[in-house]
Amino acid sequence: MTARARLVAAAAALGAMFLAAASSAAPARPAASTGPRPAPGAPLSVARDASTPAHGGSSWLSWGGHAEIRLAEDRVRGTSNPEWFSFGRVNGFVRTRITPKWAFAGEGTWDRGTDDFVMERLELAFRWKPTLLAHGGIFPLPLGRTNLEHDAPRNEFAEHSLVATQLVGVPNAMLGAGVRGASGAGRRTIYELDLVTGLSDGLLYDAAGGTRLPMGRNNYGDQNGVPALVGRLAFHPGTGREWGIAALSGPYNETKINGVTVDGRRWAHLVVADGTTAVAGFTLAAEAGVAFIDVPPGLNGLYAEDQWGASVEAIRSLSEPLFGRWENSALRAAVRADAVDLDRGMFGDSRHRISASLNVHRKPYAVARLGWYYEIQRDRFDNETPMAGVTFTAASYF
């Protein structure tokens, strides 16, 4: 049996399993949770989106997770990647409401995009007022829509955008403390401001091939003794619409090695803007980011000081419900264009990609996607490497 035949057979089998599982999935009790986007006028809640399905729990405790499997025929310049089956994401979470005002959440995620396990949450939150909460511990940085909402069953694409994986480093969570609130008429303005550990010098010293911000994600402790400031301000005019701007700024390097001062403070700044709206039956979403990194002089020319990336996606619901008797089902089509320039100081070191996906959702519990992507990667000589793939992915909460 050829790889292609195996892929199709496995996709068909998994598709059938998915349909069976999704049809029989029963919602568990939604727990108190924090969402980046509360409905206008709704009080802020603590730890995860209130609509996240949990596997089980009680009035004060719930737990669950989600997983995604990926079958693909990926090719680089016409040569197939032998890894035709893999996990896309595996996530587990637990959350508890200690008192009506105090809550705690823990969450860990392995993500194929960054090939890394990240402790996304060990978060203690206190609801000060219905419109203001304080939190501390490890929590996802409010760096754009994707980092705040990336549960696999809700994604329309198998892969996160290049901005998300190459600049923000989704999932990106850090140790810190701060406040999150909503204000204004109808509580349509949402804000968050935190002091966090910040990026580490891994963005240079662990980065192969040039500056890579995700290699500087640092969620267990502050390496250089100076916290970073991260915040987001978003306007939420109504359901399905949001405009946000976020920034992270802080020093990233250690100035001493074995007690000897080797360098001064060097700063990294990341600004991310995102927007979601609905136009003519399409949901349009965009995310863009720019990064500025102060690179030591000895590494100039090889490590980027400026990076940027952007993605635009359009999603169209083709049929909701998909079948008359299958409630909460939906058939959606999605297309995305995204790009990232990992070194603005040179022609190469960039990636451009287009993606398309046809998805069957069992809202909000599961999704099966048939996708295709085509990507051009350019090396530091600006030589291009084309890569493409057809993917079948299925993700579900459990």
Add this chain to the structure above:
Amino acid sequence: MQNARGARRRAWLDPATLALSAVVLALAVLGCDELLTTKPPLGERFDQPLEGLSNGELGQFQRGQTQFRRAFTVREGLGPIFNNISCASCHSGDGRGRPENALTRFSRGTDPDLAEGGPQIQDKAIPGAEAERLPIGVEVSHRMPPPVFGVGLIEAIDEAGILANEDPNDANGDGISGRANMVAPPAFVPATEIGGGAAPRVGRFGRKAQVTSLLQQTVDAYHQDMGITTTFRPLENTNPLSSVVVPGLDQAPDPELDGGAVNDVMQYMRMLAPPTPGEMTPRREQGAALFASAKCGSCHIPTLRTGAHEIEALADRDVTLYSDLLLHDLGDGLADHRPDGSADGLEWRTAPLWGLRITREFLNGSLFLLHDGRARSVEEAIRLHGGEAAAARDAFAAMTGDERAALLDFVESR
């Protein structure tokens, strides 16, 4: 009306139709190579393996390719002083590099000037280390990264075959006096390696043929260009003039790369095939004849032959590289006045011409020819020849425009 629309909508949303559509869509995408990228034709790239390799050799080729492309991080031992982060960062697509990747080599007369950081400037440094600066009053030579394809074939050419073309005293009176650069290999290159052992051997690699073996070329590139220590050169390369000494600056234990990885990279380069030459058209036939009549081929000898080799694909075959691998005086215009081994400041190894046909594809449409990349076209490179090549240069200059174009077409089709 609405009911009719609804019925049509339900019809195409029938589960069987949808499932079938999805499978058909998947098969269509899988069946359409254009949507999933296509393989480049054989001979159209610099990073393809030789034909006729065994499965075991191909496996080693793949492992070596991974190592060749591996970008080292500071945490993995990059530096403390270095020029670039990977092999592939200098050799674009396994071909030539660009002027910004050129290495700066220097010496004080015949002294490689180790005390001042010679023989090569490492212009990058990890934090806490000081990059090297060019000392005043030294002889300087900028060296472009050469292509790495075909180096296994160059290595496999019989020493006797190279020496047979020597004519150091111009005994035949043709004005060409090529000679081999006889170099004592470093001690870590065993006699079992081509170009290894205690006695001086024919230099084949480097702009002045100052390196005798692929093993030395590989080990020294890791050590000098990337600051990566190996079992062959286990001590870090440091800036001898640095005013700062930070203990534990380089965080990776030495050696930072084991002998197996070095061997994989060496074997990868050894098994890289040269690209296929272009088709011989009547115009190129004319160009080839002009190439010979202008005596370009006296140094750029079209074909040499390999001897016995443990890799069967390298053994006993013609190698059409257009080089005699010997040193020639190319005149003051190209001289770096910097000796290297027994090569003097006027001498350069004849550069192979193979691969010129597709070189531009990997350099954004540009060509950077000669040792320092100063020539942006084959014609410019020819016109910059001097010394022993002056007669050939003049013969080229005396040709009609059509003849020059035919010769250039031939050379650029190799």
